[in-house]
Each structure stands twice: as structure tokens, then as C-alpha cells.
Amino acid sequence: MRGKKKIIRLSKSCLSTLEKVSVKKVLDKEFLGMGPEVQKFEKELSRFFKRDVVCFNSGTAALHVALQSAEVGLKDEVLVPSLTYIASLQAISAAGAKPVICDIDDESLQISLDSVKKNITKKTKAIMPVHFSGSVGNIHQIYAFAKKKRLRVIEDAAHAFGSKYKNKKIGSIGDVTCFSFDGIKNITTGEGGCLVTKDTKIIKIAKDIRLLGVSNDTNNRYSGHRSWVSDVYRQGWRYHMSDINASIGRIQLKRFNYFSKKRKFLCKHYDKIFSKHPLIHTFNRDYNQEVPHIYVIRIKNLKKRSHLRSDLLINNIQTGIHYQPGYKYTKFKRSKKLFPNTEKIYKELLTLPLHPDLSVSDIKFICKKINEALENLQLFK
Numbered sequence: 001m002r003g004k005k006k007i008i009r010l011s012k013s014c015l016s017t018l019e020k021v022s023v024k025k026v027l028d029k030e031f032l033g034m035g036p037e038v039q040k041f042e043k044e045l046s047r048f049f050k051r052d053v054v055c056f057n058s059g060t061a062a063l064h065v066a067l068q069s070a071e072v073g074l075k076d077e078v079l080v081p082s083l084t085y086i087a088s089l090q091a092i093s094a095a096g097a098k099p100v101i102c103d104i105d106d107e108s109l110q111i112s113l114d115s116v117k118k119n120i121t122k123k124t125k126a127i128m129p130v131h132f133s134g135s136v137g138n139i140h141q142i143y144a145f146a147k148k149k150r151l152r153v154i155e156d157a158a159h160a161f162g163s164k165y166k167n168k169k170i171g172s173i174g175d176v177t178c179f180s181f182d183g184i185k186n187i188t189t190g191e192g193g194c195l196v197t198k199d200t201k202i203i204k205i206a207k208d209i210r211l212l213g214v215s216n217d218t219n220n221r222y223s224g225h226r227s228w229v230s231d232v233y234r235q236g237w238r239y240h241m242s243d244i245n246a247s248i249g250r251i252q253l254k255r256f257n258y259f260s261k262k263r264k265f266l267c268k269h270y271d272k273i274f275s276k277h278p279l280i281h282t283f284n285r286d287y288n289q290e291v292p293h294i295y296v297i298r299i300k301n302l303k304k305r306s307h308l309r310s311d312l313l314i315n316n317i318q319t320g321i322h323y324q325p326g327y328k329y330t331k332f333k334r335s336k337k338l339f340p341n342t343e344k345i346y347k348e349l350l351t352l353p354l355h356p357d358l359s360v361s362d363i364k365f366i367c368k369k370i371n372e373a374l375e376n377l378q379l380f381k
């Protein structure tokens, strides 16, 4: 029997003593800024992606700088899906551009190519696909379309660290790919993020922008110095990563193989249990390619999601909502008529606990409690 007090968390950081030892080493050095740990972490990530990497203090910062480095700014429009974290939208508006929210495909939950075609204008400068839950959906079609229209593609791959398309890692293909290392992502640095690209011009500009625009300061920082006298050519931000954060990330990267296997294993288990349920739709995912970041189900005709969520919470099961559609925020409001697919499904989506410290018995317990809760017909009225 499960103890009454243990909450099954929706998501969490998974830290071993290795991360703690690593952080302590940095603290003992009494140099906490951007230095050798960030340099090493970037090198290790570069080996992982086989491309250059620039680290930041958040995934949002990585997206913002990716756009700015790709010269997306004032008067430009960026196409972005409805079902994403507010960070994608705010990064676009931080760059001075306008996020044009598009509808999603109701099975992949990714930006819909049809909607992209409907929303493109002369001002469209880039597409920001979001690899929702870690799956990459129709990414090849988005790239083919972007190529035809000469658009840049800035991938929000915050959910997709380690995911692959046709056996190639996301980040090792494509234009500019941004990852997040916040506390609950597939690997964490506490807070952090990175951009990956083969575009050497973007790498160079992004390195300056993250250090307040100070030109060529990165290499000085790595050797424990800084540029006291230098020039500034562009708007910059204080977005660099610190050695404390990088020291956590370096260990997490070493443990990623385990995290990845565990996440896939747990999702397959959920899929298997729910496969027979008449009301629960599990999205058709290929865990040979995708490293799942969140586990989302669709409950057909569900009307009272908040009741269901409180029923589960009484049983110590946390759940989440990914996401409130972007066009519902006052700042980014668009008519819901433009989003038939999102409107059709978003109220029926529910995110269940997923993190590497979950066990099979946790999964069984969660599924059992969901099955019991769904017997209440009031949830569908």
C-alpha cells in the first residue's frame, strides 16, 4: 500500500550525489561566473550534436538570442503554434517581432502546415516549430516549406533534448535549434538553455549578445578574465550561463542515457495500460526516435477537467495542463475561430506524471485512479 503522504509529482529534477559534488567543486573555487565549466559543457554538447553550441541562463534567452542573431526583429512576423509555453511567444516579442499564432495538427500536436500556409504574409521572417512533448511531427514538411519561402526556422526544442528525426538528433540537423535546461527538462542545469546551429555567423553574434553585446568577450571569460576595453556593436543582454549551472549540466549529460531510457520505458507502460481504455486516446508516438518530456493523454468528451484533476490530487497524483493556448492571453489574443483543431481538443488534454524517478508501480497506481475517476459520468456533462 502507498503511504498517505507521498505525492506523485508531475515532474521534478533528478539529482544524484554526482551533481552535488560537482557544484561543491565550483563553490570551493570561488569563481561562480561564466568560466571553464561553461566552456567544457559547451564542448561536450558540441560533441553530442556535432555542431557548435552557445549556452545561456535560460531556454527563453536562447530563443530570444537565436531570433536576434538571425536578424528577426521589428516589423517581422514569426509563425508559432498555439500549443506552447508562453516562453516561445515572449521570446519572439522580446526580439521586437510579432508572434503569429497558428493552429496545430490534432494528432502530432505540432504546428499545422495548413495553418502555416494560411498565416504567411510578406512580413513573415521565420517559423518557430515547437517539438511538443519531445516529438518532432512534420518537421521535414516545415523545413521544405521554409526553404521554398526563404524563411528561417528557429526550433523550440525545449521538450526534445535527445529526440531524433530519422535517427538524427534534433539539433544536429536543421537551421537553429534551442533547448532548455530548466529544472524539469530532459536534462537540467538548474536554469539554463542553449542554441545549436551550423551557422557560424549566428554562433559568433549569439556569443556577443549573451555578454551585453561586448565583442569577443567569450574566450577571455573561459580563461578566467574579461575584456576591460572592447567595443559594442549591437543590443546585448546579460544572458550567459554560470559555472554553477554548467557543472550540474555536465553530470546530467553523462546521465542522459539513463534518463532517456527511463522516460521511454515509463511512457510505453502508460501506453500499454491505456490502450484498452475506450475514452483515453494516447498519442501515437515513436519512442525509438522520441525522448518524451511530458506524457499527455486526450480524454474524449471530457467536460470537467478541473474536477478530474482534483479527484487525482486527493489521491496524491499531480497533473498538468500543457498548455493554455497562446491566443487566449490578452497580450497575444487572436480569435478562437482561427484555431478549430486547438479548440476541439485542448480542454480534453491532461498531462500525467513523468520523470525518471517514477516507478512502474507509480504508473499502475496513476492509471488505476484515472480509470476509477473516469467512471464518474458527471465529468462528461
Ligand SMILES: *Cc1c(COP(=O)(O)O)cnc(C)c1O
Binding pocket: 058, 059, 060, 061, 084, 085, 087, 088, 130, 156, 158, 159, 179, 180, 181, 182, 191, 192, 193
Ligand atoms: C521550458 C520551455 C521553454 C523555455 O525554457 P526556459 O529554460 O524555462 O526559459 C520554451 N519553450 C517550451 C515549449 C518550454 O517547455
